[in-house]
Amino acid sequence: MATKASSAEGSQDTGAADGEGNDGLRRRDYLKVAAVSFAGVGGLAAIAPLLVQMSPSADVLALATTEVDISKILPGQGIKAVWRKQPVFIRNLTPKEIQEANAVPVSSLRDPETLAQRTKPGKQNWLITLGVCTHLGCVPLGIGEGENRGPYGGYFCPCHGSMYDTAARIRQGPAPKNLFVPDYEFTSPTVVLIGSGGKK
């Protein structure tokens, strides 16, 4: 529409000077629009590499899986592993902690999930989550020996006071979600492969 209108306008202004009449002018407009559009598409295409270069590079993606030996973790203990440069909490829950987690009515939770949904079948004692608070990314306390686990016995984030229970579910404080459960699998009874789903 805009092209037509401008060509009609242009024909009055420059028609005589151009010496080609209306048809010639329309053809010229077509050329202009085509040239500018083509250059525009080319320009946009040139932006693509400038944008994708900022995505995680191959060496960062190469760290996408981590293998962890969990044979030395006794019930009640936990370790901090590193996956994709982020801390991962691997915790061997005691029967009491499992019981506490299962005793909470799921509907009362901010982010309703059962312990069973957050662990692998038959391995309910192995709670594996990212050690990254879902509020603003701090590392909560509670995985190390003697650290403050907060009133719900799970984790406590010192930055803004988010409190997680023994299934690492958010119970109180500003965080919106439970601690994130990464993709993982047991490659043997004592070895966990984190990031096994190949999720980027």
Add this chain to the structure above:
Amino acid sequence: MSFTWAKAYEPKHPLARWIDERLPLPRLVYGAIGGGYPVPRNLNYWWNFGVLAGIFLTIQIVTGIVLAMHYYASVDGAFNSVNQLIMRDVSAGWLLRYAHMNGASFFFIVTYIHIFRGLYYGSYKAPRELVWMLGLVIYLLMMATAFMGYVLPWGQMSYWGAQVITGFFSAFPMIGEPLRIWILGGYAPDQAALTRFFSLHYLLPFVIAGVVILHIWALHIPGSSNPTGVDVKDEKDTLPFHPFYTAKDGWFAAAFLLVYAIVTYFAPNYLGHPDNYIPANPLATPAHIVPEWYFWPFYAILRSCTFNLFWIDAKLWGVLAMFGSILLLFFLPWIDRSPVRSGAYRPVFKRFFWLLVADIVVLGYVGGAPITPVNAALGQIAAAYYFVHFLIILPLVSAFETPLPLPNSISESVLHGEAAEAAPAGQKPRPGSVATATAE
């Protein structure tokens, strides 16, 4: 530039004439900051802070360029290049680094005073809306630059500041997490993030300098505002920028830079945070993470949103409120519809202005303090008041307030009848004008 009586450039030296005929740069400078730019004669000291902001931008660019000659943008080398190489081994490195570190704080101090001056005297009103909006663009660019600069030493606060601030983007539904990963170039702040932050930290000050030129250009179309808010009417309302304001800005800049020097030499870490002298550790968060002081009011607004409302969760509300608190300032020229510019003639506005200042000081305190139930409640009240001020109080005040009578002209407001005394040396006061109008 802006007034008919602005003096035209007359080259005094043949070389200046030769250049001016080929490239009128001397003419441009003369018209912008020389004798060719008439400025209201009644500017008070609050008008010195724009020039000071320009001085601090220059200090930051100069010290920053030389610091970049010694800095390594690598996660293994960054901390030592700052704290060992620059602070101990490079000749005068400690001075340049402290000057840059405190220069950022002082850049924000003078910019905040400059912004509050604009808020009080209605500098954002027609015909200077674009001056105001370009100023806000500069301010946003400054915040981005300062944030990325703070990440570069790769200390604990650098690292966790980067984690928390890029975490803001993850609050947006759907696109949030991929956006954050794209910004960082990884899943957590790491080499990719550090390198790109260094690249952008070097670039953005020059972008700021470009927008500063637009800011000044837009200002020089209507000319500077003044404490009465009354338009310039004729030549006796103004003075040439040079030598009058170059002299005033010059001595004030020297006095203010003394304060900057005292802090840089005697309390260089007072405005910083000791945790940033601990190397970054991605596996342990400092117990009390806070941004630099100049972000505290916004950090308080962010943290004050602790409840879900409608379909939006608390975390996204926090991020929206924080960005919104700055974005709404872009609409200020249309929020405050009062035709009177200066707060000096607006008794109700003036009271609410100081209440807003107090409110922002409270927000700043809360943003820098640890979260306790009292602080959290205080922050929520102060954050709510910030929005109430701009969205409710200001439109109502501008609709219902009765302003005080304005002076007839700038010179009348200055002269109080002493016409002869105030006339520039060698000029006779115009008969009848000032003396008769004010000698009531």
